[in-house]
Amino acid sequence: MAAKNAISVSQFAEHFRLAWSGVRGVVPHGHQGLIEDVAHLPRRVGLAVSGGADSMALAYLCRQLEKTPIGGPISVTAFVVDHRARAESTAEAKTVKSWLSALGIDTQILELDWSQISGSQDQSTKSNAALSMPTAFETHARRLRFQALGKACRKNDIQALLLGHHRDDSIETTIWRLATGARRAGLGGIQSVARIPECHGIFGVSESGKSLQFTDPNNNNSKRKTDKSIYSSKESFATGGVFVCRPLLSCSKARLLATCHENNIPYVSDPTNFDPTLTPRNAVRSLIASNSLPLALQGSRILALIRSSRDLLQVSSSLSDQLLSSRCRILNMNLRTGTLTIQFSDVPSWMDPLAAHNSPERVRQIQALTLRRITELVSPFPQNHFSLRSFEPFVSRIFGSTEQAPPHGNVGAPKPFTLGGVMFSYVASGDNQTKSGKSTWRLTRQPFMKNRAPTTSFDLPFPTEKKISGRKPSYTHWALWDDRYWIRFSLALNNKQKKHRSTLSEDGFQGSGLALQIRSLQQSDFQELDKDKVTAIRLANLRKLLSSEAPGPARFTIPVLTHTGLIDNPLEKGKLLALPTLDCPLHGPHLKDTNTMEIVVEGTSWILRWAWMFKMIDTDALRLMGRPVEA
Incomplete structure (x- = not known):
């Protein structure tokens, strides 16, 4: 019976191909060219392996596919998460890694950092929390787990992270959603492909990593030609990121167990998964396992409901x-x-x-x-x-x-x-x-609520002598401001001062670095600009720019860059520097590049650069409304 039900490599390749083809429905039309192998299997694949039968069967099948490239050559990297919630978790992670290494799979162990949630790395504290508040603990663990997996995929240049969810999981999820009041399209089960969850705001992982750039023909670019130092017609938005793919959703749990048994694949069983007293999901799983559900909630009926829900969603999207x-x-x-x-x-x-x-x-x-x-x-x-x-x-x-x-x-x-x-x-x-x-x-x-406008801070260390000699500027990490704009900065010594580096010690500039902050534009900023004696022409150009680009209250939702002092010596009040998304410096001479400005710190002139892109957007909707995107 085991041999009959085991999943073959050719069957898995077909399941994988069908599942990955669903990425077409997740990636907007204008972004698909930047997603690796949309029409074929991805070449670099990540595996989330817990050591259970589901993920170990997935690992075995991926390894066989790697050795026998039926769907084209692929490279597999497995990730084992050491949750560190129990003293024995590290040893368990090492055991799973040894199983995967025996299969010939490149494997990395990812240790979770609980300090960002609990403020403590004490394992006994986390173990007690897992017992006393299992649902909350599970939520925190899920967030940390996916963030660790997402960052590992980014580091290894992987866009497809495979998970071992199967058909029984989808049935269980749908029953749970029914119990919580979900209806219609909300009963479509688990998706075969989706963007990685719990990673919002992590560049290169969540809906970001690359950019698409276009010029909007509907904006009146002829007006912008009047002052190239202020107006810019280039716009960018984010694309890329990591996707989770579940190639085994059409397979039952029994077939995954048969695959492990037929091929002598070791795995571990967690008895707490069926303890109905721990979580609501466990209660549903226990009812399914004991065949205690009414006929209307049996597997075949739920699968029919899932198909009907997905059909409804597809028709709704078309309409x-x-x-x-x-x-x-x-x-x-x-x-x-x-x-x-x-x-x-x-x-x-x-x-x-x-x-x-x-x-x-x-x-x-x-x-x-x-x-x-x-x-x-x-x-x-x-x-x-x-x-x-x-x-x-x-x-x-x-x-x-x-x-x-x-x-x-x-x-x-x-x-x-x-x-x-x-x-x-x-x-x-x-x-x-x-x-x-x-x-x-x-x-x-x-419009922002009073005292609720978002702020994002950046620390730019003054570059060392070695970094100053380099050609390429060193940028900060990309940060997401107001969930709409990805922004980053770089700082370099002004070329005209590179011949006179008396202010530079062996470690760099005598000072730790520059502190910047992004916040929203405010009405009081115009008064500050007037106090700073900004030239009448520049202030007039600024008002003209805002009237054209952001009329009315919209101007107070755009980001403004402020200088908040040195990293170790903050100012009482930040000084306005630029409107970065409008490429509009508010101080200093106009430079050749509109996304740069000169800033003087303690008599030394530096060049501050910035780059930005808008969040990922639905380019299908833009195209349908007559705004095609040009990569």
Whole structure:
């Protein structure tokens, strides 16, 4: 029986190929060219191996595929996480590594750093927490585990991290979601491919690592030619990152056990996985194992529910695409300020392709899905952060009502509203668009609450004599500000001072380094610029720039760079330096490159450079609304 049920290498290769093909639905159209081997198996593969039968069967099959490249040559690296929650965890991790090494798999042990959560590395404290608060402990452990795995994949240039989830896991997850109130598309089981979770804000791991750059033809670039030192037409947004792939989702747990037994693969069983008193998920697993669930919740019924839910999601996505392409048109998109101007068209209900074969309730759901996709282009929140139900009350303001005439006409201009972290402001037009069935809205990041604006600090050590002699600037790490902008900086001695390095000791500049901070632009900043006696021409150009790029309250949602002193000698109040995403220095002479500025520290002139990119965005939505992306 074991030989009959064991998974063969050719079967695994086909499962892997089908699972990885799902990356097409996860990666937007404009990003797919930068994802390694979208049409084939990825060449570099990471494995998350716990030592259980699921992950050990996966490791064995990947090793066989590596030796017999049915789907093309692949390179496999296994990662074993030492959670360090128990005294014996390190020895257990080493044992699993020895099993994998015996299979010929390159293996790395990743030790979790609990200090960033618990503030302590004491193993007895973590063990007690695991027993007293199992759900909270499991949540913390999951976050640290995925972050360690994500960083390891980045270090090893791996985009595909394989997990050993199987069909029984998907059934279990769906039953648990049913119990927690999930409906419709929320019952689609476990995804075969998804972006790595728990890694938000880690560059090169979560939706980042590379960039796409384009010039927006809808922005009036001719005006920007008036002052190249201030205006810049280049815009970049992030792409790349790590994906988790589950190639065994169509296989049962029994087949994975058979694969281990048939091929003499060692594995360990954790009895706590079936203890119903520890976690709600364990309770579901125990009911399934004991065959205690009613007929409606048996495996075959749940698998049918999963297929139905996925079909519904696919149809919903297709109808949302139709809505974007037929009734939404981008007039202007400005990544420098995170603003978007869209024209929405109303059509009579009898002409609406959505309303033709769908109930009003179903149409509202599709409209809500579409509205969420649109807001996520400029929202400071992660994808799907807000439920679809929260969007439904607002769809009539944008798309009109399916049951009555659109709420335009002679009732005055629609009022602004905030939805999904985005402010919608109606844009008046001289051609009275509302009477022609069209309305235009400007979307900007929701204004910051008082004393709640985000700040991100950067420490730039003054470069040593050796680093100064180098040609390439050394940048800081990329940091995510307001969940919208990736930003980094570099500091170099001004070329004109390299002949006179009397201020440099053997260790570098006499001082630890420069302290910078990114925050949002504020009304008081204009008063500060006036006090600093900024030239009238520069201040006028700044106001003109903001009026064009970020009109109204939108200007107070863009990042501004401030100098907060030396690392070991902070200033009482930061000094304004630049608007980095607008490539607009606020002090010093205009330099050739707009993303650089001169800054003088204790009589020594330095060149400060910055680079930025907008967060990853749904380029499929842009393309459907008439804004194709050019790599």
